[in-house]
Amino acid sequence: MSWFKRTKKGIQTPTEEKKDVPKGLWYKSPTGKIVDSEELEKNFYVSPEDGYHVRIGSNEYFELLFDDNQYKELDKNLTSKDPLKFEDKKKYPDRLKDAQKKTGLKDAVRTGVGKSMGKDLVIACMDFSFIGGSMGSVVGEKIARAADYSLKNNIPLMIISKSGGARMMEAVLSLMQLAKTSAKLAQLSDAGIPYISLCTDPTTGGTTASFAMLGDINISEPGALIGFAGPRVVRDTTGQELPDGFQTAEFLKEHGFLDFITHRRDLKMRINQYLDLVLNRPMREKTA
Numbered sequence: 001m002s003w004f005k006r007t008k009k010g011i012q013t014p015t016e017e018k019k020d021v022p023k024g025l026w027y028k029s030p031t032g033k034i035v036d037s038e039e040l041e042k043n044f045y046v047s048p049e050d051g052y053h054v055r056i057g058s059n060e061y062f063e064l065l066f067d068d069n070q071y072k073e074l075d076k077n078l079t080s081k082d083p084l085k086f087e088d089k090k091k092y093p094d095r096l097k098d099a100q101k102k103t104g105l106k107d108a109v110r111t112g113v114g115k116s117m118g119k120d121l122v123i124a125c126m127d128f129s130f131i132g133g134s135m136g137s138v139v140g141e142k143i144a145r146a147a148d149y150s151l152k153n154n155i156p157l158m159i160i161s162k163s164g165g166a167r168m169m170e171a172v173l174s175l176m177q178l179a180k181t182s183a184k185l186a187q188l189s190d191a192g193i194p195y196i197s198l199c200t201d202p203t204t205g206g207t208t209a210s211f212a213m214l215g216d217i218n219i220s221e222p223g224a225l226i227g228f229a230g231p232r233v234v235r236d237t238t239g240q241e242l243p244d245g246f247q248t249a250e251f252l253k254e255h256g257f258l259d260f261i262t263h264r265r266d267l268k269m270r271i272n273q274y275l276d277l278v279l280n281r282p283m284r285e286k287t288a
Contacts, residue, residue: 027054044264053221053264055201058110058125061160065123065268071114074122075145079106080138086169095131095169103129107138108163111146113155117272119281122150125160126207133163135206136170140177143211147184150193156275157188158196161212165205178210185214194278196271199226199249199258217259217274220249221267226257 027035029052040047044064045054063069079096086092100106108130113122124146126133143159150157166174188195197215199208201224208228212218220226227234227247235242245251252258262270276282 029054046264051222051263053201053223055128055162057127057129057162058105058160061125062110062112062114062123064264065116065121065158065271066112066114067116067118071112071123074111074113074149075142076110077106078138078142080136080170082169083173084169084171086171088169092169099130103127105130107142108133108135108167109139109142111142111149113149113153116268119272119275120153120155121275122146122155122157123160124157126162128162128164128202131167133207134165134167134174135163135177136167136174137177139167140174140180143177143181144184147181147188147195150195151187151191154191154193156194156196156279158198158271159211159215160198160200161203161207162200163203163205163207163212165207175206178206181211182214185211189216194275196274198267198271199224201225204228204230213257216278218257219270220252220258220261221264222249222261224249226252 025037027037027040027047029035029047029050031050031052033047033049033052035047035049040054045056045060046052047054062071079100082092084092090098105127108128109124109126111122111124113120115121124143126139146159147157149155166177168174185195194216195214197212197218199212199218199220201221203212203224203226205228208226212226225247226249229237231242231246234246243251249258249261253261260270
């Protein structure tokens, strides 16, 4: 009856010879759909089965929106200081250095100017990977300077928001950026220069309370979380149960806070169609 007995105990491969599957080959969406990473990239980082829009950063958005990924980055060397000498579990300068090393970014927003479907466009894009896309002095300053560039050169501005809100390590200095960026956008409005606000997942806190909701047209990607405070805070403050889908892009569009929701593959075309319409300019055939 030796065939009932195991003569060797399991697989005998030495631990040092075992090989893990390399990370990044597959992506699993929140609904459990599995997609090959190369296929995901070809599909604009959108899960083809369920349409889930994976969070991406400024590199990917610039590649998507600027023709041939050609653009001039603005104010790329601006970095945050620590005037308040903030210290929690780790000093703020150390947090900044860690984030810069991990992400390769200077701060939570990058700004650039280039051609989109053959027409000039200034884009400010936030990166959630840098301290949760929090808005500090550098974020406010770079957005303000991007608006100044648009104003000086008469070029439309687009801001892509992806943020957890104000940066707590800069306290009141962070909150001042709400008024600062809003004032700059008002100058663009007075000059008749279009400003497009794209809300992506997540757009919350002070970002929502300022430039993210001040666009001449406010748009979003499907399923994005958009709001000021989180659902739990809102529920505890109001003492009321929240409706299904509260703070999703679809809910906000239904209630008039967004103009339209667009799939990422159509984003470049849709924003240029809008700009052509409001600027009364012909649509060029080039779509690259």
